[in-house]
Amino acid sequence: METTSRQNTTSRVSDIQQIEIPKIKDSRGNLAVIEKDCIPFTIKRVYYLYDVPSDAFRGGHAHKTLYQFLIPLSGSFEVRLKDSDGEQLITMNKPDKGLLIVPGIWREIENFSSGSVCLVLASEEFDEADYIRDYEDFVSFKGL
Structure with missing residues:
Protein backbone atom coordinates (compact mmCIF):
# COMPACT_ATOMS: atom_id res chain seq x y z
CA MET A 1 0.00 0.00 0.00
CA GLU A 2 1.78 3.13 -1.23
CA THR A 3 0.81 6.32 0.59
CA THR A 4 -0.59 9.40 -1.08
CA SER A 5 0.35 13.02 -0.50
CA ARG A 6 -2.91 14.54 0.67
CA GLN A 7 -3.81 16.16 3.93
CA ASN A 8 -5.16 13.74 6.47
CA THR A 9 -7.69 15.14 8.91
CA THR A 10 -9.37 11.79 9.66
CA ASP A 15 -4.05 3.99 12.79
CA ILE A 16 -0.53 3.93 14.22
CA GLN A 17 1.23 0.61 13.68
CA GLN A 18 4.22 -1.07 15.22
CA ILE A 19 5.85 -3.01 12.41
CA GLU A 20 8.33 -5.82 12.88
CA ILE A 21 11.38 -5.33 10.70
CA PRO A 22 12.50 -8.53 8.97
CA LYS A 23 15.76 -9.78 10.41
CA ILE A 24 18.34 -12.40 9.67
CA LYS A 25 19.69 -14.05 12.81
CA ASP A 26 23.31 -15.07 12.85
CA SER A 27 25.77 -16.06 15.57
CA ARG A 28 27.90 -13.08 14.45
CA GLY A 29 24.99 -10.66 15.06
CA ASN A 30 21.59 -9.90 13.63
CA LEU A 31 20.86 -8.04 10.41
CA ALA A 32 17.62 -6.07 10.04
CA VAL A 33 16.44 -5.26 6.51
CA ILE A 34 14.00 -2.62 5.28
CA GLU A 35 13.09 -3.16 1.64
CA LYS A 36 10.15 -3.85 -0.66
CA ASP A 37 6.88 -3.70 1.28
CA CYS A 38 8.24 -3.44 4.83
CA ILE A 39 6.85 0.10 5.12
CA PRO A 40 4.03 1.58 3.01
CA PHE A 41 5.95 4.44 1.42
CA THR A 42 9.01 5.26 -0.64
CA ILE A 43 11.74 6.69 1.59
CA LYS A 44 12.60 10.24 0.54
CA ARG A 45 14.37 11.45 3.69
CA VAL A 46 16.42 9.79 6.42
CA TYR A 47 17.61 11.43 9.64
CA TYR A 48 18.36 10.43 13.20
CA LEU A 49 18.16 11.90 16.68
CA TYR A 50 21.01 11.30 19.12
CA ASP A 51 22.59 12.86 22.21
CA VAL A 52 19.12 14.01 23.30
CA PRO A 53 19.19 14.90 27.03
CA SER A 54 16.93 12.62 29.09
CA ASP A 55 14.78 15.57 30.22
CA ALA A 56 14.31 16.97 26.69
CA PHE A 57 11.70 16.06 24.12
CA ARG A 58 11.59 16.14 20.34
CA GLY A 59 8.67 16.37 18.00
CA GLY A 60 5.89 18.51 19.39
CA HIS A 61 4.20 18.72 16.01
CA ALA A 62 2.03 16.92 13.45
CA HIS A 63 2.34 16.53 9.70
CA LYS A 64 -0.36 17.16 7.12
CA THR A 65 0.83 14.61 4.53
CA LEU A 66 4.13 13.08 5.69
CA TYR A 67 4.45 9.51 6.97
CA GLN A 68 7.27 8.61 9.34
CA PHE A 69 8.78 5.33 10.46
CA LEU A 70 10.72 5.56 13.75
CA ILE A 71 13.29 2.93 14.71
CA PRO A 72 15.17 2.81 18.03
CA LEU A 73 18.64 1.86 16.77
CA SER A 74 20.06 2.06 20.28
CA GLY A 75 18.60 2.59 23.73
CA SER A 76 15.00 3.58 24.26
CA PHE A 77 12.56 6.46 24.10
CA GLU A 78 8.81 7.02 24.35
CA VAL A 79 6.49 8.36 21.67
CA ARG A 80 3.40 10.22 22.87
CA LEU A 81 0.66 10.31 20.21
CA LYS A 82 -2.46 12.50 20.38
CA ASP A 83 -5.68 12.95 18.41
CA SER A 84 -9.40 13.41 19.08
CA ASP A 85 -9.64 9.87 20.49
CA GLY A 86 -7.12 10.66 23.20
CA GLU A 87 -3.51 9.88 23.84
CA GLN A 88 -1.25 6.84 23.57
CA LEU A 89 2.28 6.36 24.90
CA ILE A 90 4.48 3.81 23.14
CA THR A 91 7.88 2.73 24.42
CA MET A 92 10.38 2.04 21.66
CA ASN A 93 13.32 -0.14 22.66
CA LYS A 94 13.77 -2.90 20.06
CA PRO A 95 15.81 -2.15 16.91
CA ASP A 96 13.84 -4.74 14.93
CA LYS A 97 10.50 -2.99 15.55
CA GLY A 98 9.54 0.37 14.04
CA LEU A 99 6.64 2.72 14.58
CA LEU A 100 4.65 3.90 11.56
CA ILE A 101 3.15 7.33 12.23
CA VAL A 102 0.51 8.42 9.75
CA PRO A 103 -0.20 12.08 8.86
CA GLY A 104 -2.53 14.07 11.08
CA ILE A 105 -1.25 12.74 14.43
CA TRP A 106 0.39 14.95 17.06
CA ARG A 107 3.63 13.39 18.30
CA GLU A 108 6.16 14.05 21.03
CA ILE A 109 9.27 11.94 21.60
CA GLU A 110 10.56 11.91 25.17
CA ASN A 111 12.39 10.01 27.92
CA PHE A 112 15.46 9.22 25.84
CA SER A 113 17.80 6.79 27.55
CA SER A 114 21.53 7.50 27.59
CA GLY A 115 23.07 6.68 24.23
CA SER A 116 19.75 6.29 22.45
CA VAL A 117 19.49 6.80 18.70
CA CYS A 118 16.16 7.26 16.91
CA LEU A 119 16.29 6.69 13.15
CA VAL A 120 13.48 8.34 11.16
CA LEU A 121 12.49 7.31 7.64
CA ALA A 122 10.17 9.84 6.00
CA SER A 123 7.90 9.72 2.98
CA GLU A 124 8.78 13.24 1.83
CA GLU A 125 11.69 15.65 1.84
CA PHE A 126 11.62 18.46 4.39
CA ASP A 127 8.79 20.95 3.78
CA GLU A 128 8.03 23.47 6.51
CA ALA A 129 4.51 23.94 5.07
CA ASP A 130 3.70 20.31 6.00
CA TYR A 131 4.32 20.91 9.72
CA ILE A 132 1.71 21.88 12.29
CA ARG A 133 3.85 23.16 15.16
CA ASP A 134 1.18 24.70 17.40
CA TYR A 135 -1.18 22.35 19.25
CA GLU A 136 -4.15 24.74 18.92
CA ASP A 137 -3.55 24.86 15.14
CA PHE A 138 -3.53 21.06 15.19
CA VAL A 139 -6.88 20.99 17.00
CA SER A 140 -8.29 23.37 14.38
CA PHE A 141 -6.78 21.33 11.49
CA LYS A 142 -8.41 18.15 12.82
CA GLY A 143 -11.73 19.92 13.46
CA LEU A 144 -11.73 18.87 17.11
Missing part, protein backbone atom coordinates in the same frame (compact mmCIF):
# COMPACT_ATOMS: atom_id res chain seq x y z
CA SER A 11 -6.43 9.74 10.93
CA ARG A 12 -6.55 8.44 14.49
CA VAL A 13 -4.03 7.16 17.02
CA SER A 14 -5.52 3.72 16.34
Whole structure:
Protein backbone atom coordinates (compact mmCIF):
# COMPACT_ATOMS: atom_id res chain seq x y z
CA MET A 1 0.00 0.00 0.00
CA GLU A 2 1.78 3.13 -1.23
CA THR A 3 0.81 6.32 0.59
CA THR A 4 -0.59 9.40 -1.08
CA SER A 5 0.35 13.02 -0.50
CA ARG A 6 -2.91 14.54 0.67
CA GLN A 7 -3.81 16.16 3.93
CA ASN A 8 -5.16 13.74 6.47
CA THR A 9 -7.69 15.14 8.91
CA THR A 10 -9.37 11.79 9.66
CA SER A 11 -6.43 9.74 10.93
CA ARG A 12 -6.55 8.44 14.49
CA VAL A 13 -4.03 7.16 17.02
CA SER A 14 -5.52 3.72 16.34
CA ASP A 15 -4.05 3.99 12.79
CA ILE A 16 -0.53 3.93 14.22
CA GLN A 17 1.23 0.61 13.68
CA GLN A 18 4.22 -1.07 15.22
CA ILE A 19 5.85 -3.01 12.41
CA GLU A 20 8.33 -5.82 12.88
CA ILE A 21 11.38 -5.33 10.70
CA PRO A 22 12.50 -8.53 8.97
CA LYS A 23 15.76 -9.78 10.41
CA ILE A 24 18.34 -12.40 9.67
CA LYS A 25 19.69 -14.05 12.81
CA ASP A 26 23.31 -15.07 12.85
CA SER A 27 25.77 -16.06 15.57
CA ARG A 28 27.90 -13.08 14.45
CA GLY A 29 24.99 -10.66 15.06
CA ASN A 30 21.59 -9.90 13.63
CA LEU A 31 20.86 -8.04 10.41
CA ALA A 32 17.62 -6.07 10.04
CA VAL A 33 16.44 -5.26 6.51
CA ILE A 34 14.00 -2.62 5.28
CA GLU A 35 13.09 -3.16 1.64
CA LYS A 36 10.15 -3.85 -0.66
CA ASP A 37 6.88 -3.70 1.28
CA CYS A 38 8.24 -3.44 4.83
CA ILE A 39 6.85 0.10 5.12
CA PRO A 40 4.03 1.58 3.01
CA PHE A 41 5.95 4.44 1.42
CA THR A 42 9.01 5.26 -0.64
CA ILE A 43 11.74 6.69 1.59
CA LYS A 44 12.60 10.24 0.54
CA ARG A 45 14.37 11.45 3.69
CA VAL A 46 16.42 9.79 6.42
CA TYR A 47 17.61 11.43 9.64
CA TYR A 48 18.36 10.43 13.20
CA LEU A 49 18.16 11.90 16.68
CA TYR A 50 21.01 11.30 19.12
CA ASP A 51 22.59 12.86 22.21
CA VAL A 52 19.12 14.01 23.30
CA PRO A 53 19.19 14.90 27.03
CA SER A 54 16.93 12.62 29.09
CA ASP A 55 14.78 15.57 30.22
CA ALA A 56 14.31 16.97 26.69
CA PHE A 57 11.70 16.06 24.12
CA ARG A 58 11.59 16.14 20.34
CA GLY A 59 8.67 16.37 18.00
CA GLY A 60 5.89 18.51 19.39
CA HIS A 61 4.20 18.72 16.01
CA ALA A 62 2.03 16.92 13.45
CA HIS A 63 2.34 16.53 9.70
CA LYS A 64 -0.36 17.16 7.12
CA THR A 65 0.83 14.61 4.53
CA LEU A 66 4.13 13.08 5.69
CA TYR A 67 4.45 9.51 6.97
CA GLN A 68 7.27 8.61 9.34
CA PHE A 69 8.78 5.33 10.46
CA LEU A 70 10.72 5.56 13.75
CA ILE A 71 13.29 2.93 14.71
CA PRO A 72 15.17 2.81 18.03
CA LEU A 73 18.64 1.86 16.77
CA SER A 74 20.06 2.06 20.28
CA GLY A 75 18.60 2.59 23.73
CA SER A 76 15.00 3.58 24.26
CA PHE A 77 12.56 6.46 24.10
CA GLU A 78 8.81 7.02 24.35
CA VAL A 79 6.49 8.36 21.67
CA ARG A 80 3.40 10.22 22.87
CA LEU A 81 0.66 10.31 20.21
CA LYS A 82 -2.46 12.50 20.38
CA ASP A 83 -5.68 12.95 18.41
CA SER A 84 -9.40 13.41 19.08
CA ASP A 85 -9.64 9.87 20.49
CA GLY A 86 -7.12 10.66 23.20
CA GLU A 87 -3.51 9.88 23.84
CA GLN A 88 -1.25 6.84 23.57
CA LEU A 89 2.28 6.36 24.90
CA ILE A 90 4.48 3.81 23.14
CA THR A 91 7.88 2.73 24.42
CA MET A 92 10.38 2.04 21.66
CA ASN A 93 13.32 -0.14 22.66
CA LYS A 94 13.77 -2.90 20.06
CA PRO A 95 15.81 -2.15 16.91
CA ASP A 96 13.84 -4.74 14.93
CA LYS A 97 10.50 -2.99 15.55
CA GLY A 98 9.54 0.37 14.04
CA LEU A 99 6.64 2.72 14.58
CA LEU A 100 4.65 3.90 11.56
CA ILE A 101 3.15 7.33 12.23
CA VAL A 102 0.51 8.42 9.75
CA PRO A 103 -0.20 12.08 8.86
CA GLY A 104 -2.53 14.07 11.08
CA ILE A 105 -1.25 12.74 14.43
CA TRP A 106 0.39 14.95 17.06
CA ARG A 107 3.63 13.39 18.30
CA GLU A 108 6.16 14.05 21.03
CA ILE A 109 9.27 11.94 21.60
CA GLU A 110 10.56 11.91 25.17
CA ASN A 111 12.39 10.01 27.92
CA PHE A 112 15.46 9.22 25.84
CA SER A 113 17.80 6.79 27.55
CA SER A 114 21.53 7.50 27.59
CA GLY A 115 23.07 6.68 24.23
CA SER A 116 19.75 6.29 22.45
CA VAL A 117 19.49 6.80 18.70
CA CYS A 118 16.16 7.26 16.91
CA LEU A 119 16.29 6.69 13.15
CA VAL A 120 13.48 8.34 11.16
CA LEU A 121 12.49 7.31 7.64
CA ALA A 122 10.17 9.84 6.00
CA SER A 123 7.90 9.72 2.98
CA GLU A 124 8.78 13.24 1.83
CA GLU A 125 11.69 15.65 1.84
CA PHE A 126 11.62 18.46 4.39
CA ASP A 127 8.79 20.95 3.78
CA GLU A 128 8.03 23.47 6.51
CA ALA A 129 4.51 23.94 5.07
CA ASP A 130 3.70 20.31 6.00
CA TYR A 131 4.32 20.91 9.72
CA ILE A 132 1.71 21.88 12.29
CA ARG A 133 3.85 23.16 15.16
CA ASP A 134 1.18 24.70 17.40
CA TYR A 135 -1.18 22.35 19.25
CA GLU A 136 -4.15 24.74 18.92
CA ASP A 137 -3.55 24.86 15.14
CA PHE A 138 -3.53 21.06 15.19
CA VAL A 139 -6.88 20.99 17.00
CA SER A 140 -8.29 23.37 14.38
CA PHE A 141 -6.78 21.33 11.49
CA LYS A 142 -8.41 18.15 12.82
CA GLY A 143 -11.73 19.92 13.46
CA LEU A 144 -11.73 18.87 17.11
